Amino acid sequence: MDKRVEEIIASLEAISIKIVVPLRKKVINKTAFSELFGLMSELQKLLTNEKWIQKELVEKLFHIYTQLDMQAGYVKEEKVKNEFTAYLSKMRRKMREIFGKRVQDTEEISVQELIDNSDFANLQEIMDEFKKLYE
Numbered sequence: 001m002d003k004r005v006e007e008i009i010a011s012l013e014a015i016s017i018k019i020v021v022p023l024r025k026k027v028i029n030k031t032a033f034s035e036l037f038g039l040m041s042e043l044q045k046l047l048t049n050e051k052w053i054q055k056e057l058v059e060k061l062f063h064i065y066t067q068l069d070m071q072a073g074y075v076k077e078e079k080v081k082n083e084f085t086a087y088l089s090k091m092r093r094k095m096r097e098i099f100g101k102r103v104q105d106t107e108e109i110s111v112q113e114l115i116d117n118s119d120f121a122n123l124q125e126i127m128d129e130f131k132k133l134y135e
Contacts, residue, residue, distance in 0.1 A: 002046055004042075004046060005043065005046050005047070005054075005057075008039050008042065008043055008046075008057075009054065009056055009057050009060065011039065012036075012039070012057070012060040012061070012064075013060065015032055015035055015036050015039070015064075016060060016063060016064055018031075018032035018035075019032045019033060019036065019064055019067070019068070020063075020064065020067045023067055023068060023071040024071065026071060026074065026075050026080055026084075028083055028084065028087055033087055036064065037090065037091075037094060040061070040094040040095075040097070040098060041094070041097075043057070043098055044094070044097040044098050047098060053098070053099070058099075061095060061098070064091070065088075065091050065092075065095060068084065068087060068088055068091060069088060071084070072084035072085065072088055
């Protein structure tokens, strides 16, 4: 795997903390999300020709996504809810861009295979099912 991909995976831990801790207070750290989205765009380009994506990368991105999704469910104020929804939508789109490729795990199942061979109605259901593979 490319050295830059390894560097990005290593930096996701710090970014995760910068994102998740404020989320628990129903606050979006826009700077940290901007950094995350930039790295995700870079990952999408770096992984274009890769058949497999490291499990650690999948875990870190799903951790951030699930925390954002969970905390969005607790937001009551409409303006804040809209902000969370916008970030959640962007995160989903970025994950689709990255996980449109095959993702390796112990069973060597890919996201695309999961999508193609499922009866799930939306991306959330697919991501929930895919996340179960790593629990």
